[in-house]
Amino acid sequence: MSVEETPKNSNFIRDIIDADLASGKHSEVVTRFPPEPNGYLHVGHAKSICLNFGLARDYKGRCHLRFDDTNPTKEEQEYIDAIKEDVKWLGFDWGKHEYYASDYFEQLFDWAVLLIKEGKAYVDDQTADEIRINRGTLTEPGKNSPCRNRSVEENLDLFMRMKKGEFKNGERVLRAKIDMAAPNMNMRDPVLYRILHAEHPRTGAKWCIYPMYDYTHGQSDAIEHISHSICTLEFQDHRPLYDWFIENLPVPAKPHQYEFARLNLTYTVMSKRKLLRLVQEKKVSGWNDPRMPTISGMRRRGYPAAALREFCDRIGVAKANSTVEFALLENCVRDDLNRNALRFMAVLRPIKLVITNYPADLVEVFDADNNPEDPNAGTRKVAFTRELYIESEDFMENPPKKYFRLSPGAEVRLKHAYYVTCRDIVKDAAGNVVEVHCEYDPTSRGGASPDGRRVKGTLHWVSASLGRKAEVRLYDHLFNQENPDKVEEGEDFMSRMSPNSLEVLTDSVVEPALADVAVGAPLQFLRMGYFCKDSDSTGDHLVFNRTVSLKDGWAKVQKNQPD
RNA sequence: AGGGGCGUAGCCAAGCGGUAAGGCACCUGCCUUUGGAGCAGGCAUUCGUAGGUUCGAAUCCUCCCGCCCCUGCCA
Numbered sequence: 001m002s003v004e005e006t007p008k009n010s011n012f013i014r015d016i017i018d019a020d021l022a023s024g025k026h027s028e029v030v031t032r033f034p035p036e037p038n039g040y041l042h043v044g045h046a047k048s049i050c051l052n053f054g055l056a057r058d059y060k061g062r063c064h065l066r067f068d069d070t071n072p073t074k075e076e077q078e079y080i081d082a083i084k085e086d087v088k089w090l091g092f093d094w095g096k097h098e099y100y101a102s103d104y105f106e107q108l109f110d111w112a113v114l115l116i117k118e119g120k121a122y123v124d125d126q127t128a129d130e131i132r133i134n135r136g137t138l139t140e141p142g143k144n145s146p147c148r149n150r151s152v153e154e155n156l157d158l159f160m161r162m163k164k165g166e167f168k169n170g171e172r173v174l175r176a177k178i179d180m181a182a183p184n185m186n187m188r189d190p191v192l193y194r195i196l197h198a199e200h201p202r203t204g205a206k207w208c209i210y211p212m213y214d215y216t217h218g219q220s221d222a223i224e225h226i227s228h229s230i231c232t233l234e235f236q237d238h239r240p241l242y243d244w245f246i247e248n249l250p251v252p253a254k255p256h257q258y259e260f261a262r263l264n265l266t267y268t269v270m271s272k273r274k275l276l277r278l279v280q281e282k283k284v285s286g287w288n289d290p291r292m293p294t295i296s297g298m299r300r301r302g303y304p305a306a307a308l309r310e311f312c313d314r315i316g317v318a319k320a321n322s323t324v325e326f327a328l329l330e331n332c333v334r335d336d337l338n339r340n341a342l343r344f345m346a347v348l349r350p351i352k353l354v355i356t357n358y359p360a361d362l363v364e365v366f367d368a369d370n371n372p373e374d375p376n377a378g379t380r381k382v383a384f385t386r387e388l389y390i391e392s393e394d395f396m397e398n399p400p401k402k403y404f405r406l407s408p409g410a411e412v413r414l415k416h417a418y419y420v421t422c423r424d425i426v427k428d429a430a431g432n433v434v435e436v437h438c439e440y441d442p443t444s445r446g447g448a449s450p451d452g453r454r455v456k457g458t459l460h461w462v463s464a465s466l467g468r469k470a471e472v473r474l475y476d477h478l479f480n481q482e483n484p485d486k487v488e489e490g491e492d493f494m495s496r497m498s499p500n501s502l503e504v505l506t507d508s509v510v511e512p513a514l515a516d517v518a519v520g521a522p523l524q525f526l527r528m529g530y531f532c533k534d535s536d537s538t539g540d541h542l543v544f545n546r547t548v549s550l551k552d553g554w555a556k557v558q559k560n561q562p563d
Numbered sequence: 564a565g566g567g568g569c570g571u572a573g574c575c576a577a578g579c580g581g582u583a584a585g586g587c588a589c590c591u592g593c594c595u596u597u598g599g600a601g602c603a604g605g606c607a608u609u610c611g612u613a614g615g616u617u618c619g620a621a622u623c624c625u626c627c628c629g630c631c632c633c634u635g636c637c638a
Contacts, residue, residue, distance in 0.1 A: 010576095010577065010578090011576090011577090015579095034638095035638095036637085036638050038637090038638080068638065070637095070638080071637065071638075073637095074637075074638090124636095127636095128635080128636055131636075132634075132635080132636095133634095135634055136634070137565085137634055138565055138566075138633075138634060139565045140565085140634095141565095142634085169636085170636060172636095173636055182566085183565050183566040183567090184565095184566055184567075184633080185565095185566080185633055185634050186633075188634085191635085191636055193636085194636035195636080196636085210636095212635095212636075212637085212638090213637070213638045214638095216638095217638090233567095233568070233569090233631080233632070234631095234632055234633080234638095235632095235638090236567055236568060236632075236633090237566075237567055237568090237632070237633050238633090239567090240567095259568085261569085261631095266574085272638095273637095314575080314576090314585095314586060314587080315575060315576085315586095316575065316576050316577085316586095317576095318569095318575090318576070318577095319568070319569065320568095320569050320570070320575095320576090320631095321568090321569070321570095321630075321631055321632090322574080322575060322576090323574075323575090324574070324575055324587090325573090325574045325575080325587070325588070327574085327587065327588060328574075328575070328586080328587045328588085329587095330587095331586090331587060331588090332587095334599090334600095338599075338600060339600095343597080372596095372597080372599095372600075373600070373601095402598090404598080405598090413596060414596095415596065415597070416596075417596095446596085447596045448596070455596085456598085457598085458595095458596050458597065458598090459597095460597075524597085524599085526597050526599085527597045527598085527599070528597090529599095550597075550598095550599050550600095551598090551599065551600090552598075552599090553598035553599075554598045555598090556598085557598070
């Protein structure tokens with residue numbers, strides 16, 4: 001790279017790291033991705049994963065995977081397993097650096113005892129309501145707890161008894177003694193420990209008091225010697241508290257927290273709480289429903305991991321709240337799939353096409369390229385017969401201007417095969433066209449004619465007798481407006497769910513070779529979009545998910561035409 | 564005057580005192596056995612607003628305006 005060239009992924013965090021490395025403040029970069037295992041990861045987490053692991057990769061440092069498991073009432077082993085699978089699938093490797101905040105419970109407890117001994121923490125007997133009321137408001141200072149000046153001995157005794165399980169949930173908490181009048185609410189004697197008689201996925205019944213996030217995160221960073229602790233904007237106000245613990249405890253390192261704006265995407269919601277509701281209220285089939293913005297949903301939908309990584313690179317990292325258009329994500333997906341998806345022909349909504357001058361018993365086999373973008377992808381054989389299926393939208397009895405597909409008298413090319421001209425149509429009693437009768441030009445074999453005449457329309461097709469039946473699932477946005485949270489008084493995002501987010505086609509017909517493709521492998525159904533075989537497929541029932549449609553130039557032509 | 568942040572094109576986003584990168588979207592052409600892909604071109608006289616400093620300001624200073632976050636024993 002030439003010196004005057006700007007690094008393409010420049011962002012403020014890289015600037016900070018460059019400065020820290022140059023000044024000698026740090027000699028290596030150690031980051032961490034710290035999910036709470038209370039739900040599945042979504043594309044917003046992908047941004048954080050790519051940022052943290054990407055920094056570690058580029059600066060030859062390391063990135064830890066650390067589960068923030070301090071609240072056993074919400075966390076589950078299922079989520080831990082799913083998170084690990086998703087990070088791996090995204091293409092990142094934490095090596096041996098898999099940690100849990102719960103690994104540090106003992107140390108955190110000892111440090112809490114130290115704070116008590118130094119008069120910097122106290123046990124509070126107030127109820128949750130009393131604590132809330134006495135915290136004050138944004139414009140008024142809080143009131144000191146009546147327990148604030150307990151003796152060290154009494155605090156120690158009470159805290160030990162909390163640990164031993166002598167009190168019920170909510171009866172007491174341990175609080176830091178900082179400043180009830182601080183303008184930053186986080187500094188008004190924050191709670192360090194609460195009593196939770198709950199089984200923890202990893203520590204079982206060992207503890208009945210659990211540390212709060214604020215008391216846990218920075219110290220965990222320090223224990224792991226994290227150099228740059230990166231989190232989202234809403235934690236900016238917590239940074240003074242993060243620093244307070246680092247300054248007041250004998251921690252082995254002094255990590256620093258930096259904040260960036262979380263990802264928002266149009267036409268979807270991005271909070272685990274809301275996604276959990278969609279799952280619990282059965283609005284979707286599960287966390288990995290292909291319509292979900294979860295990493296597992298996108299994987300099942302057929303989004304390549306590389307496309308997600310590319311997306312995260314392209315959106316950048318900054319501090320301004322922003323909402324990225326879904327179209328950018330789709331562009332990344334198409335860009336990857338165009339290069340890598342194997343092409344096949346599949347007729348989603350079939351209508352029969354009969355070639356009246358083609359022998360009834362003849363089967364011709366043509367070579368079809370598997371990927372015109374990649375000569376190394378080779379070719380496959382496709383069988384051509386007198387009766388075929390074509391896409392019903394590829395025939396119009398009374399076509400509008402610029403429609404260059406099939407219509408009475410019009411000639412089109414059947415991809416890889418022959419030119420055919422529509423000579424007749426057959427309708428049912430209701431007047432619907434059920435068959436299109438054509439004549440083919442034997443000299444156009446392979447898809448080009450000796451006279452070089454121009455045939456603009458090219459249609460995909462599947463042999464009626466040799467094709468396989470298939471179910472095809474078409475997906476659209478889960479929500480019908482860009483920002484699902486922008487609702488009237490008394491409504492919430494659930495009221496903006498789209499009724500058209502899933503369309504199931506049960507009469508599709510596909511090339512027989514599609515029976516053998518692997519679940520999840522990237523496919524393009526010519527002219528229709530990118531697809532992948534779904535895990536619901538069985539030996540005799542094929543199911544395909546539409547990953548994303550192809551860009552539709554015809555739709556644009558129609559849109560820009562008056563009438 | 565409660566505190567903390569942020570305002571560069573329709574959407575992201577570089578830029579860090581020397582005269583507005585890049586991507587997506589959109590628009591034009593060309594090309595095409597996918598109306599896909601590809602190729603070429605277009606798209607901010609101006610950086611929330613108003614002043615100031617300077618030979619020179621998106622970059623520095625001041626005022627104002629707008630938006631986001633914070634009163635869990637969630638993270």
